[in-house]
Amino acid sequence: MSNQTYIINNQQITLVDIQEILKENKRVVLGDHAKQAIVNCRKYLDHKVDATDELIYGVNTGFGSLCNTAISKSDLAQLQLNLVRSHACGTGDLVQQDVVKLMLLLKAIGLSFGHSGAQLETVERLLFFYNNDILPVVYQQGSLGASGDLAPLAHIALALVGEGEVYYNNQRIATKSVIQDCGLQPIALKSKEGLALLNGTQFMSSHLLYAVLKAKALCHSLSKISALSIEAFDGRKEPFSANVNEIRNQIGQIQIAEEIRGVLDGSKLILQEKEYVQDPYCLRCIPQVHGASLDTISFAENIVLREINAVTDNPTIFPEEDKVISAGNFHGQPLALALDYMAIALAELGSISERRIYKLVSGTRGLPPFLVVNSGLNSGFMIVQYTAASIVSQNKQLCTPSSIDTIDSSNGQEDHVSMGANAATKLLRVLENCYQIAGLELMTAAQGLAFRKSDQTSPVLHELYTNFRKSVPFVENDIYMSPLMLSSKEFVKQMVG
Numbered sequence: 006m007s008n009q010t011y012i013i014n015n016q017q018i019t020l021v022d023i024q025e026i027l028k029e030n031k032r033v034v035l036g037d038h039a040k041q042a043i044v045n046c047r048k049y050l051d052h053k054v055d056a057t058d059e060l061i062y063g064v065n066t067g068f069g070s071l072c073n074t075a076i077s078k079s080d081l082a083q084l085q086l087n088l089v090r091s092h093a094c095g096t097g098d099l100v101q102q103d104v105v106k107l108m109l110l111l112k113a114i115g116l117s118f119g120h121s122g123a124q125l126e127t128v129e130r131l132l133f134f135y136n137n138d139i140l141p142v143v144y145q146q147g148s149l150g151a152s153g154d155l156a157p158l159a160h161i162a163l164a165l166v167g168e169g170e171v172y173y174n175n176q177r178i179a180t181k182s183v184i185q186d187c188g189l190q191p192i193a194l195k196s197k198e199g200l201a202l203l204n205g206t207q208f209m210s211s212h213l214l215y216a217v218l219k220a221k222a223l224c225h226s227l228s229k230i231s232a233l234s235i236e237a238f239d240g241r242k243e244p245f246s247a248n249v250n251e252i253r254n255q256i257g258q259i260q261i262a263e264e265i266r267g268v269l270d271g272s273k274l275i276l277q278e279k280e281y282v283q284d285p286y287c288l289r290c291i292p293q294v295h296g297a298s299l300d301t302i303s304f305a306e307n308i309v310l311r312e313i314n315a316v317t318d319n320p321t322i323f324p325e326e327d328k329v330i331s332a333g334n335f336h337g338q339p340l341a342l343a344l345d346y347m348a349i350a351l352a353e354l355g356s357i358s359e360r361r362i363y364k365l366v367s368g369t370r371g372l373p374p375f376l377v378v379n380s381g382l383n384s385g386f387m388i389v390q391y392t393a394a395s396i397v398s399q400n401k402q403l404c405t406p407s408s409i410d411t412i413d414s415s416n417g418q419e420d421h422v423s424m425g426a427n428a429a430t431k432l433l434r435v436l437e438n439c440y441q442i443a444g445l446e447l448m449t450a451a452q453g454l455a456f457r458k459s460d461q462t463s464p465v466l467h468e469l470y471t472n473f474r475k476s477v478p479f480v481e482n483d484i485y486m487s488p489l490m491l492s493s494k495e496f497v498k499q500m501v502g
Contacts, residue, residue: 042119
């Protein structure tokens with residue numbers, strides 16, 4: 006944890022703020038305005054519970070289809086603890102720890118607006134976990150993406166009350182022992198607090214935020230990688246001209262074309278006379294395809310920024326209006342659609358990348374078949390392309406939209422759900438696949454460029470080529486390829502950051 010601090014004070018948090026918090030490992034704390042909003046809301050709710058016998062959903066009633074079951078005042082705290090325990094029903098693979106850390110941060114931000122009824126101590130405990138890398142064990146499966154991300158967020162809440170498991174100092178251990186070692190006591194939940202912690206979209210929004218951050222960087226990294234493929238395939242520069250791209254009037258396309266021009270600037274290879282009048286679409290249409298994906302990422306960025314600056318639990322408390330309103334801000338439909346859309350956009354980046362690999366191994370434009378001199382005796386990069394094709398096909402299967410599905414739950418009380426949590430986990434699988442596809446293109450393009458004059462490429466691409474060669478060597482004869490492919494993937498992930 007750095008000495009720098011970011012203060013949550015009910016301001017609009019931007020993507021730049023999030024990037025700086027993560028990159029600089031800033032400590033995050035509540036500001037005075039946020040603290041006061043939290044305290045005022047809690048005081049109002051305590052008074053409301055003491056002063057009235059009216060049923061308030063989730064405060065003095067059961068949950069879901071048990072919403073009309075009254076709970077006595079003496080049992081309100083136990084009700085919330087029971088809620089957390091019973092809803093911690095996650096299963097399947099574990100959520101990666103950097104996404105869990107985002108869940109802690111985003112949940113604290115959501116509760117800080119003072120419309121949820123959480124105790125100040127509860128929100129500060131979330132930030133204590135965040136700042137000290139105490140990361141609850143959370144499972145990928147269990148949320149329907151409506152009524153909030155109930156199961157995964159219950160595992161976050163479980164850690165706050167001293168139960169379940171966490172990762173701490175690279176060990177998976179009982180939360181109780183970590184809290185004791187830190188000199189803390191488990192949080193004693195008050196009325197509505199369990200519901201405030203479980204209702205909300207922080208599982209979905211953390212995945213989407215993580216994917217947006219990585220996908221933007223991957224898209225820009227692919228401008229360099231695809232430009233290396235252009236050089237290796239002896240492609241033309243005209244499709245990236247400013248004039249032809251600007252008259253299409255698509256923002257992402259214009260930006261990608263500009264990036265490609267910048268990356269190719271100073272190349273002697275791109276300026277040499279070309280034998281071919283046109284390049285195949287996978288080269289010629291990079292601005293149109295990559296640009297469309299970049300525009301989709303920008304759309305998803307807007308959706309997730311709105312969400313992390315929002316109150317998404319239920320019921321929602323308005324102390325100044327003396328109202329507690331049970332509504333549906335926990336419904337993940339905006340995120341579910343964006344998550345599905347993002348997966349499609351990333352899959353298309355992988356799809357066109359594989360097509361460039363296919364062209365590079367085709368034995369055309371002066372390149373040897375499968376990018377080895379003694380082809381026949383050597384298979385070279387033949388099965389590298391097969392592997393890329395397999396991954397692309399899997400991405401297509403993963404891109405079946407989750408958001409078009411819904412399953413009735415809670416005895417019909419929750420009769421339309423977003424399935425955004427499934428969209429979230431699928432999206433990260435597509436992203437991980439795209440790292441490997443991009444790595445395979447980089448590996449193939451570098452191999453192809455070696456048959457040109459690699460020192461004749463642009464300074465930017467020569468630097469990329471030289472750095473890549475420190476991790477992955479030129480393949481002269483058939484060797485065990487998987488380690489090189491994995492090294493290529495890791496190189497791309499380092500490019501993305």
